[in-house]
Each structure stands twice: as C-alpha cells, then as structure tokens.
Amino acid sequence: MQPDPAFDPENRELYTAMMRAPDGYRFDHAVATTYSLDFETALAIPIAIVFRDAENRDEMLRSPLALLQSVERMAERIAIYCDRGRIKSANPNAARLMALYEKSIVEVSAPGGGAFHPKLWCLRFQPEKRGEPVRMRLAILSRNLTNDRCWDLALCLDGTVDYDEENGSNEPIARLLRALPGLANRSTRPTEPAFLRSLVRDLQHCWWSDLPAGATRISFAVNGLGTERWEPKKGERIAILSPFVSNEALKWLVDGYAEPGASQLIARPEELDCLNSSVRSLFQVQTLDSRATEFEEGDEEAADTGNLEGLHAKAYVVERGSRLHIHLGSANATVAALVPTKSGRTQNVEVMAELDGPKTRMGTIEQALFSEGFKRLLIPYEPSEAPTEDARLAAEKLLDRLRREIAAVPLDLNCNELGDLVGLEVSVAGAVPVVELPDGVACFLRPITVANLSGHDAAALFQARVPLAVGHLPLGDVTRWLGVRLHHQPTNMECSFTLGARLVDLPEGRDAAVLSAHIANAENFFRYLSLLLGSLGEGSFLEGEAAGEGQWLQRFGQGGSSLLEPMVRALNMGGDELREIDALLRRLDSPEGDGNIVPEEFRELWASFAPLLGSSKARR
Known part of the structure; x- marks a missing residue:
C-alpha cells in the first residue's frame, strides 16, 4: 500500500508544530539556518516552544510579557544563522524585544560569493525520565524564517541518539553546522554557541525512524562549502519543481533525458518567460494557477487552508529503474x-x-508528485513577453547590489553613557572596500528601536569611514540592530533591511532595563510570575489574561495561596522556575532595575523559599 502523496497540498505542517517536543520530552537546544528572516517570526519560535499550543503569532505579539519571558528562557538555547542583509525591517516595539534575542541571530555569508541559502532546523530534546534516549528532529525546508504566504515544502525527521554507533549519512548536515560560526564576518564574529559541538555530536549518532513517503533510505548533501556538491542521479524520467530557474542549470539537469515527455518542469511564469524557447522545449511545462489559491471573500474555512500565494517549493523527483528518488x-x-x-x-x-x-512503495512521479490535489493547482504554461529592462527594474537591481555591499561592511555600535541616556555612534569595524553610492542614491541609518523611520544620512560612513552619530536612547532601547534604508531618488524606489552591529561599551544593566520597561508595575510583576509558573499546570499567561486584568494580583491579595501552591510544586520538581524568579528579583533590585516593582508581601513570601533553592537540586 502506497503512502499519501508526498506533495498533496492537503498535507500541511505548521512551522511552530515542528518545535513541539515529543511526548515525555522537553526542548533542549536548536540550530537553524535561513536565507531571510523577520523578527516577528523569529520571536514566534521561542513562544511556540514555551506555549506548545499557541500558534497565533498576532495574539502573542499583543502580549509583550509573554514574548519577553519566552525570549528570556530560550535565547541562550537557540542559534539562528541567516544571510547578511536579509533581515527585514522591523517596527520599534518588536525590535525592543529583540535586545534579549540578539545573541541568538548571526549574519553569515557564503564562501562562494553567492547567497547563504540553506533552510533547516536541528533540534534536540531531553527525556523527562532518566534512562530514556535523547531525541532529535531535523527539518529540511524550502521556507525562510518569515511570514511569507507561498507554497513551500518541509521534510521533518525524528530520531533517537545511539552513542554506540555513528550515522554516516548525517555527516553533510554536521559539516554544515560546524562551519556556521566561521561564516560570520571575521571582524565582528561572535563566539560559537556553547551547545553547538555537543548538538553536532548527537546528530552524528542519531538514527531517523519512520521515513516519510514510503522511502527506505535517506541521505543529505550541502552545496557551497567545498567541492562536494549535490546533483540528482540520472534516471529515465525527471520532474523539477522550482520557483526560480535559469537556462544553464536546466540544461545541465536534463542532460541525457532524450525521450519525449521524460522531463517535466513547474516554475513561476515570470521565470519561465525569461528562459530560451529552446530550453523550454526540453520540458512539459506547467505553472501554478493563481486562481487555485484564491478563496471567496467571507469563506473563513477556505481562508485558513487556501490563501497561499506563489510557488516557493523546491523538489526534484527522479524515476531510476525500479526506484523513486525525491530530492x-x-x-x-x-x-x-x-x-x-x-x-x-x-x-x-x-x-x-x-x-x-x-516505486512499489513510493509510487511513480505521477503518483508521488502529481496527486489529484496538486494537479488542481496547475495549469499549462502560456508564454508571455519577457520583462524589459525599464528604469524601475534597473533601480531595483542597483539597490540590491548596494544592499549586498553594505551588508558586507562590519559595523561597531559604540555606546557612551550620558546621564539617563546612551549616546550611539556607528563606525566601520574592519578594513573592507568602501561602498560607493551612485548619484541619485541615498543611504540612511537608524537604531531600529526609534520611531524616526527616515534615519541619518550614512553616505560618509560607508564612503569615507566617518563615524555616524545616530542619537541618544534610553538604556532599555539599545540593541545591536540598525535599520538601513536605501532610496533611489529618480524612481523614488526604496530598499529597507536590518543589519547587526557589534555593541561596544554597552553599559551594565541593559537587559534589566528592557525587563523593567515591560514589568513596570506590581500588577505586571504578578502576571510575569503567572507566566513563569504556568507550565506547572496553574494555567498559562493567556488563560490569566482571559480571566481578566489583575487576576493574579487579586488572588494574591486573598492570602497568597494561589501563588504558594505552584511555587511549592516548582520546588519539588527541581526549582528551575524558582531560580528564574530569583534571577528576576536580583535584576530588579540591581542599581539599573526598579525594586519598587516587587510588592513587599511577595518579598516576605519569597524569604521562605530563597534558602531552599540550593538544596532543591537533590530532588531531581
């Protein structure tokens, strides 16, 4: 019996669902790679880990405390690597929270001069019961860490770690993960995540179970790090699913497929228009029907499942003898x-x-790729006029080239305490070629936590290495992220993105200042405690919110019993949540914090727990 078609559009996987720990396990660490990202989606990942069933990002973004807590708990356990210059611009509110997540995101570049384009997640889960094996999950994706609404593909594998035997097929992924820290700019390169080497070790000993699509074997390949590279094995028939295409690559892929109808191609129509007709003639060509992804206005059920736009999935399906290969x-x-x-x-x-x-298990190309559900989304390709090089297209290419050149410049963000504010100055951190801005192109820079979206003229910074003052901010608004805006004056086109700088002389207590800004009164303090203790069965932060503002504060005023019970439970389970509360109190009591936030009644209750934290490890 053949499995469900691997490319059936009804087989859907939510991004956040990939972060959920298996039953009996808890999230430990993760490494991710992506070409582009936006801060809101990146913030949704730690939220999904803390709140397993919370998949509504918009709802979470309206709860700054929930974001803050999830970021605080997970930031040191996640590393995300993305292509330089491909972080999208952010609104100031989301950007402030990224101060506590900034060490997790590292911008890197491809050694070959192209794009850093892999998309994967490698996660490790620790067992709740002693003696159970460590589990891992590997997700190979076509989707970036953004909120794009395109048709994408995801392969999600789960496995267990066996330290007695290595799985050699995982070595390409292990090699990629090991190489990641070295792909960052040498001048401002952050330290390697402390957990990376042990995670790679566990990956090398991980064996995957229950391969999808009826497959009996799996292997991996990485292009761009060395001379080893991926190419699909030649067979009798091939189907290519790729949004972006080029003449040379397609000819290389189908070399040797001489039989009529042996090669099929699905791509974006605007990309197909740019191909030579002689190359298109090598394929049976189809494209995604834009009407197939539309839904009738007011049809909420359809809106949940069918409002995806555009093709972004990449797959190469080959029939080779009696076997099927899905890349x-x-x-x-x-x-x-x-x-x-x-x-x-x-x-x-x-x-x-x-x-x-x-093929008896996986099916043929028609059965695996061209399921009835997927065929409904396709139409035959009809050639259109290839786009001409007009002024706006030329300006778009120019701005994208300048984006890449500016993103390659290592930057320092120098901090200078000025009373209650911090003065910020951007300077170039290493010896790199200057970026020449053509006539008619302006470049502006700003800290992304400020509302002044116009920014400061950065031409002298990039062309003459003249340091640029970018304002005075409260300590809680200082992050390493800078918003860049390129403006092409003749066409009025713009390109905006975010760059990371190295923070120099950051004053002590910045994280405490960010925390205090969001826990600004006693009521928010108790809501924060409810969030910390919510995973122990006393209800989540969102449940407390639904029950009405100030619920925890009101219940504490009734004698404190509602906080006492989950705190005792936390102590008996090892005290991790209580240690987080202890760290919170210490930070709020620091000179940069605001000890007035913590009510005296809670301090009296806490005095009974604090001495027990040192001995609670024995209960584990």
Whole structure:
C-alpha cells in the first residue's frame, strides 16, 4: 500500500508544530539556518516552544510579557544563522524585544560569493525520565524564517541518539553546522554557541525512524562549502519543481533525458518567460494557477487552508529503474545554486535531502508528485513577453547590489553613557572596500528601536569611514540592530533591511532595563510570575489574561495561596522556575532595575523559599 502523496497540498505542517517536543520530552537546544528572516517570526519560535499550543503569532505579539519571558528562557538555547542583509525591517516595539534575542541571530555569508541559502532546523530534546534516549528532529525546508504566504515544502525527521554507533549519512548536515560560526564576518564574529559541538555530536549518532513517503533510505548533501556538491542521479524520467530557474542549470539537469515527455518542469511564469524557447522545449511545462489559491471573500474555512500565494517549493523527483528518488530542500534550478564555478564549489550554500525507495512503495512521479490535489493547482504554461529592462527594474537591481555591499561592511555600535541616556555612534569595524553610492542614491541609518523611520544620512560612513552619530536612547532601547534604508531618488524606489552591529561599551544593566520597561508595575510583576509558573499546570499567561486584568494580583491579595501552591510544586520538581524568579528579583533590585516593582508581601513570601533553592537540586 502506497503512502499519501508526498506533495498533496492537503498535507500541511505548521512551522511552530515542528518545535513541539515529543511526548515525555522537553526542548533542549536548536540550530537553524535561513536565507531571510523577520523578527516577528523569529520571536514566534521561542513562544511556540514555551506555549506548545499557541500558534497565533498576532495574539502573542499583543502580549509583550509573554514574548519577553519566552525570549528570556530560550535565547541562550537557540542559534539562528541567516544571510547578511536579509533581515527585514522591523517596527520599534518588536525590535525592543529583540535586545534579549540578539545573541541568538548571526549574519553569515557564503564562501562562494553567492547567497547563504540553506533552510533547516536541528533540534534536540531531553527525556523527562532518566534512562530514556535523547531525541532529535531535523527539518529540511524550502521556507525562510518569515511570514511569507507561498507554497513551500518541509521534510521533518525524528530520531533517537545511539552513542554506540555513528550515522554516516548525517555527516553533510554536521559539516554544515560546524562551519556556521566561521561564516560570520571575521571582524565582528561572535563566539560559537556553547551547545553547538555537543548538538553536532548527537546528530552524528542519531538514527531517523519512520521515513516519510514510503522511502527506505535517506541521505543529505550541502552545496557551497567545498567541492562536494549535490546533483540528482540520472534516471529515465525527471520532474523539477522550482520557483526560480535559469537556462544553464536546466540544461545541465536534463542532460541525457532524450525521450519525449521524460522531463517535466513547474516554475513561476515570470521565470519561465525569461528562459530560451529552446530550453523550454526540453520540458512539459506547467505553472501554478493563481486562481487555485484564491478563496471567496467571507469563506473563513477556505481562508485558513487556501490563501497561499506563489510557488516557493523546491523538489526534484527522479524515476531510476525500479526506484523513486525525491530530492527536496533549498536549491532552486539556477546556476548559483547548482552549477560549480572554477573553484569547484557553487556560489550559494544550499542543503538538500534525498528520499529513496522502491516505486512499489513510493509510487511513480505521477503518483508521488502529481496527486489529484496538486494537479488542481496547475495549469499549462502560456508564454508571455519577457520583462524589459525599464528604469524601475534597473533601480531595483542597483539597490540590491548596494544592499549586498553594505551588508558586507562590519559595523561597531559604540555606546557612551550620558546621564539617563546612551549616546550611539556607528563606525566601520574592519578594513573592507568602501561602498560607493551612485548619484541619485541615498543611504540612511537608524537604531531600529526609534520611531524616526527616515534615519541619518550614512553616505560618509560607508564612503569615507566617518563615524555616524545616530542619537541618544534610553538604556532599555539599545540593541545591536540598525535599520538601513536605501532610496533611489529618480524612481523614488526604496530598499529597507536590518543589519547587526557589534555593541561596544554597552553599559551594565541593559537587559534589566528592557525587563523593567515591560514589568513596570506590581500588577505586571504578578502576571510575569503567572507566566513563569504556568507550565506547572496553574494555567498559562493567556488563560490569566482571559480571566481578566489583575487576576493574579487579586488572588494574591486573598492570602497568597494561589501563588504558594505552584511555587511549592516548582520546588519539588527541581526549582528551575524558582531560580528564574530569583534571577528576576536580583535584576530588579540591581542599581539599573526598579525594586519598587516587587510588592513587599511577595518579598516576605519569597524569604521562605530563597534558602531552599540550593538544596532543591537533590530532588531531581
């Protein structure tokens, strides 16, 4: 019996669902790679880990305390690597919270000069019961860490760690993870995450169970790090699913497929328009029907399942003898992703997974890829006029080139205490080529926590290395993130993105200042405690919110019994939540904090618990 079609659009996987720990396990650490990201989606990941059933990002973003707590607990256990210059611009409110998440996000570049383009998550889960094996999850994606609404693919694998035997097929992924810290700019490179080496070790000893799509084998490949690279094995028939395509890459992929109808191609129509007709003639060509993804206004059920737009999935399906090979991951059918340069490696860094099995289990190309549900989304391609190089398209290319050049410049954000404020000055941190701004192009820079979206003229910074003062901010608004805005005056086109700088001479207590800004009164303090203790069964922060403002404060006023019970439970379970409360109190009592936030009644209750924290480890 064949499994459900691997490419059926009804088989959906929520991004946040991949973060949920298996039953009997808890989240430990994770490493992720992405081409682009936005802060709101990045913040949704720690939220999803803390609140397993909370998948409504908009609702969470309206709860700053929930965001703050989840970021605080998870920031040191997650590392996210993305392509330089591909962090989207952010609103000031979301940006303030990123101060506590800024060490988790590292901008890197591809050694071959192209894009850092892999999309994966590698997660480790620890067992709740002693003696159970460590579990891991590996997700190979075509989706970036953004809120884009495109058709994407995800391969999610779960496995257990066996320290007695290595799984050699995982080595390409392990090699990619080991290389990540070294891909950051040498001048401002952060330290390697403390957990990275042990996570890679566990990955090398992890064996995957229950392969999807009827596959019996799985393997991985990474392009762009060395001369080893991925290419699909040749077979009798091939189907290519790729939003972006190029003539040379497609000819290379179908070389040897001479039979009529042996090669099929699904791509975006605007990309197909740019291909040579001789290349298109090598394929049966289809594209996504935009009408198939629309839903009738007011049809809420359809809006939940059908309002995706555009093709972003990448897959290569090959029939080879009696077996079917499904390759999926980040690589488009383009020269930068697939075709090696003179150095022997590709321009882009890409990651691919290959599922392999007999056609009796996996099916044929028609059965695996062209399911009835997927075929409904497709229409035959009808050629249109290739786009002409008009002024706006030329300006868009120019701004994107300048984005890449500016993103390659290492920056320091120098801090200078000025009373209650911190003066900020941006300077270039290393010896790199200057960025020449053509006539008619302006560049502006700003700390992303300020509402002044116009920014400060940064031409002298990038062209002459003249330090740029970017304002005076409260300590709680200081982050390493800078908003960059490029403006092409003749066409009035703009390109906005976020860059990370290295914080220099950051005053002590910045994290405490961020915390105090969101826990500004006694009521919020108790709401924060409810969140810390909510995972112990006393109801989550959102449940407290639904029950009415100030519920925890009111219940504490009734004798404190409602806080006493979960605190005792936390002590008996090891005291981790109580240690977080202890750290919170210490920070709020620091010179930079605001000890007045903590009510005296709670201090009296806490005096009974604080001496017991040192001995609570014995209860584990």
